[in-house]
Amino acid sequence: MNRRSFLRGAAGAGLALGAGLPSIGGARPVLADKPNLSHVEARYYVKLPDREIECRLCPRLCRLGDKERGYCGVRENDGGTYYTLVYGKVCSLNVDPIEKKPFFHVLPGTSALSLATAGCNVNCKFCQNWEISQVRPEQVEAYDLSPDAAAERALGADCPAIAYTYSEPTVFFEYMADTAVRARRRGLRSLVVTGGHINPEPLADLLSVVDAVKVDLKGFSQAFYTDYVRGELKPVLETIRAVARSKVWLEIVVLVIPTLNDRMDLIRDMCRWIRDEAGDQVPVHFSRFQPMYLVKNLPPTPVSTLEAARRIALDEGLRFVYVGNIPGHEGENTYCPGCHGAVISRVGYRIGSVRLKKGKCVTCGTPIPGIWA
Amino acid sequence: MARSRVVVIRSGNVWTASGGLDTAVVARMFDRGLVLLAGEGRDPGVAAALFRPDDRVGIKVNTIGGRAISTRPEVALALARRLAGTGIPENNLIIWDRTTRELRDAGYAPATGRSGVRVFGTDTDGVGYGADLVAHLGVGSLFSRILTDLTTASVSLAILKDHGLAGVTAGMKNYFGAIHNPNKYHDAHCDPHVAEVFDAPPVRSRHRLTVLDALVVQFHKGPAYHPQWAGKYGGLVFSLDPVAADAAGWRIVERLREGAGLPTLRDEGRAPEYLATAEKMGLGRADPAAIETVEETVA
Numbered sequence: 158m159n160r161r162s163f164l165r166g167a168a169g170a171g172l173a174l175g176a177g178l179p180s181i182g183g184a185r186p187v188l189a190d191k192p193n194l195s196h197v198e199a200r201y202y203v204k205l206p207d208r209e210i211e212c213r214l215c216p217r218l219c220r221l222g223d224k225e226r227g228y229c230g231v232r233e234n235d236g237g238t239y240y241t242l243v244y245g246k247v248c249s250l251n252v253d254p255i256e257k258k259p260f261f262h263v264l265p266g267t268s269a270l271s272l273a274t275a276g277c278n279v280n281c282k283f284c285q286n287w288e289i290s291q292v293r294p295e296q297v298e299a300y301d302l303s304p305d306a307a308a309e310r311a312l313g314a315d316c317p318a319i320a321y322t323y324s325e326p327t328v329f330f331e332y333m334a335d336t337a338v339r340a341r342r343r344g345l346r347s348l349v350v351t352g353g354h355i356n357p358e359p360l361a362d363l364l365s366v367v368d369a370v371k372v373d374l375k376g377f378s379q380a381f382y383t384d385y386v387r388g389e390l391k392p393v394l395e396t397i398r399a400v401a402r403s404k405v406w407l408e409i410v411v412l413v414i415p416t417l418n419d420r421m422d423l424i425r426d427m428c429r430w431i432r433d434e435a436g437d438q439v440p441v442h443f444s445r446f447q448p449m450y451l452v453k454n455l456p457p458t459p460v461s462t463l464e465a466a467r468r469i470a471l472d473e474g475l476r477f478v479y480v481g482n483i484p485g486h487e488g489e490n491t492y493c494p495g496c497h498g499a500v501i502s503r504v505g506y507r508i509g510s511v512r513l514k515k516g517k518c519v520t521c522g523t524p525i526p527g528i529w530a
Numbered sequence: 531m532a533r534s535r536v537v538v539i540r541s542g543n544v545w546t547a548s549g550g551l552d553t554a555v556v557a558r559m560f561d562r563g564l565v566l567l568a569g570e571g572r573d574p575g576v577a578a579a580l581f582r583p584d585d586r587v588g589i590k591v592n593t594i595g596g597r598a599i600s601t602r603p604e605v606a607l608a609l610a611r612r613l614a615g616t617g618i619p620e621n622n623l624i625i626w627d628r629t630t631r632e633l634r635d636a637g638y639a640p641a642t643g644r645s646g647v648r649v650f651g652t653d654t655d656g657v658g659y660g661a662d663l664v665a666h667l668g669v670g671s672l673f674s675r676i677l678t679d680l681t682t683a684s685v686s687l688a689i690l691k692d693h694g695l696a697g698v699t700a701g702m703k704n705y706f707g708a709i710h711n712p713n714k715y716h717d718a719h720c721d722p723h724v725a726e727v728f729d730a731p732p733v734r735s736r737h738r739l740t741v742l743d744a745l746v747v748q749f750h751k752g753p754a755y756h757p758q759w760a761g762k763y764g765g766l767v768f769s770l771d772p773v774a775a776d777a778a779g780w781r782i783v784e785r786l787r788e789g790a791g792l793p794t795l796r797d798e799g800r801a802p803e804y805l806a807t808a809e810k811m812g813l814g815r816a817d818p819a820a821i822e823t824v825e826e827t828v829a
Contacts, residue, residue, distance in 0.1 A: 207751050209694070222694045223754035224594065230713035280714050282670065291711055295653070451663070451670040
């Protein structure tokens with residue numbers, strides 16, 4: 158997808174862009190290398206003898222010699238100092254409905270300035286944004302957008318929040334954290350959409366400056382993470398546990414892929430774990446898979462599979478369970494656990510009615526957890 | 531099954547008094563190496579048998595290490611001249627790597643004209659990576675259009691180095707420079723990734739010859755240049771078997787390490803196991819017993 162076609166796509170989605178706000182998307186990495194790289198010292202690494210370093214940002218703990226890059230492809234050892242190459246180098250920038258992230262319990266009906274740089278610290282074979290996540294930053298067109306400028310752009314586009322999304326924001330941690338600080342000073346919220354592959358120390362620091370985190374829990378077996386994610390399950394679970402114990406709002410998305418991670422016994426185990434470790438109030442979204450990237454030989458997830466997963470989650474006591482990527486499905490709505498009436502109705506990314514008052518169901522007064530104002 | 535032949539040509543005279551390379555000696559090393567690769571007495575040598583006159587031959591060099599520890603331009607040009615001598619038009623020879631900047635930093639003079647040997651990177655305007663993902667075994671990558679569109683045959687002309695993650699980087703791993711996402715293939719000591727990238731159709735269908743620049747070998751703390759662990763080995767390694775060539779390169783690295791009192795790569799837990807994987811995949815021979823090594827010194 159080139160920039161022009163991306164712009165057409167954004168317009169076709171009916172998104173209102175702020176005046177002067179570019180909507181840019183990751184060009185497919187057929188581009189020649191066009192370096193627009195930052196040279197900002199990275200956080201969370203240690204210097205080792207002989208100009209080597211060890212990155213401590215994510216569980217990979219990449220140990221790198223001079224001139225080598227981490228698995229993410231966006232952090233480089235230069236002479237024994239580790240640098241982020243993507244600080245303020247935005248390759249995707251859009252105004253999206255907040256429901257698209259998806260956050261269903263955060264400021265419904267509003268938009269988030271959504272941004273990304275290149276790079277990711279895993280390599281999901283079903284990645285929906287591989288053109289920007291699985292490339293080096295030289296391979297996409299990037300625009301300079303400082304943290305202050307990002308916050309100003311959000312305000313100018315009437316967005317109450319900035320979302321760090323599309324690729325994997327962990328790999329542009331420094332930029333994300335600094336932007337979140339600037340955004341908070343301006344009254345903006347920060348929303349993180351992540352695979353959760355991050356070490357406890359940077360995660361704790363991140364949680365002190367952001368407002369909501371959506372974790373993609375891509376499966377519930379290490380075998381799946383090894384074969385299809387190229388990552389580790391345990392650190393992701395630790396991340397979910399840490400966010401749930403913080404004051405930051407948490408939602409979880411599970412992309413259900415036919416035959417790969419749709420075993421209902423594992424989904425039940427997952428739901429029990431979420432209930433016990435993160436609490437029954439955490440919204441869980443079961444989303445439909447579409448053939449993509451390196452998994453093109455499987456069909457889209459049957460609706461019945463998503464419905465079965467949702468039923469299991471509700472049976473296990475989770476209160477807010479959704480189906481995703483099935484516009485118009487009743488499982489997109491938020492139901493009050495008290496009176497079972499729909500308190501927020503949705504069709505795709507559009508909000509129908511909101512029957513909440515000060516975070517409570519207008520019918521029965523049951524509190525509905527989330528960030529509502 | 532016949533053993534795979536590896537030819538190692540060394541010369542103590544390859545260095546000039548000023549520390550440069552004597553290109554005449556380099557040329558003799560190529561001449562002798564290619565003749566021995568074909569087998570003594572077989573004329574005109576292996577190069578003419580490997581390439582057709584209408585082939586467009588890519589010479590993939592490794593220039594990530596800058597001037598100090600990259601495939602040397604004098605070596606690449608000597609090979610290009612040798613190939614041109616077999617009847618391939620010079621303009622159908624492309625010396626290439628990821629970026630033109632890296633080539634320039636390593637001492638190459640970029641050239642994209644309609645005459646002479648061409649020298650440029652994948653980042654050259656209008657080149658870039660192919661539009662379609664190649665999904666092969668565990669590989670999911672875009673390949674340089676220099677490899678897929680601009681050439682019909684390929685030589686891996688790699689610098690031989692120790693590598694902190696892979697153990698050794700040589701001819702097969704050199705093709706990591708042909709894909710858009712090499713950072714995704716450095717976990718697990720690059721095993722099986724080196725073998726799988728090599729086995730991917732864009733590489734395997736074109737690769738004809740491996741030559742390792744072992745004039746200076748980084749035998750420890752690679753792939754970056756550390757002069758205290760860079761040895762003047764003064765050699766070029768030739769093989770039609772990509773696995774055997776790299777296995778021979780590994781032995782050279784180990785000999786230099788032993789001479790410096792360093793532990794083996796296996797003792798350091800980073801032996802290049804991808805060679806055994808490549809052998810299992812049928813890409814060549816890694817077992818020393820299956821490799822015939824011919825060593826010769828030229829004046």
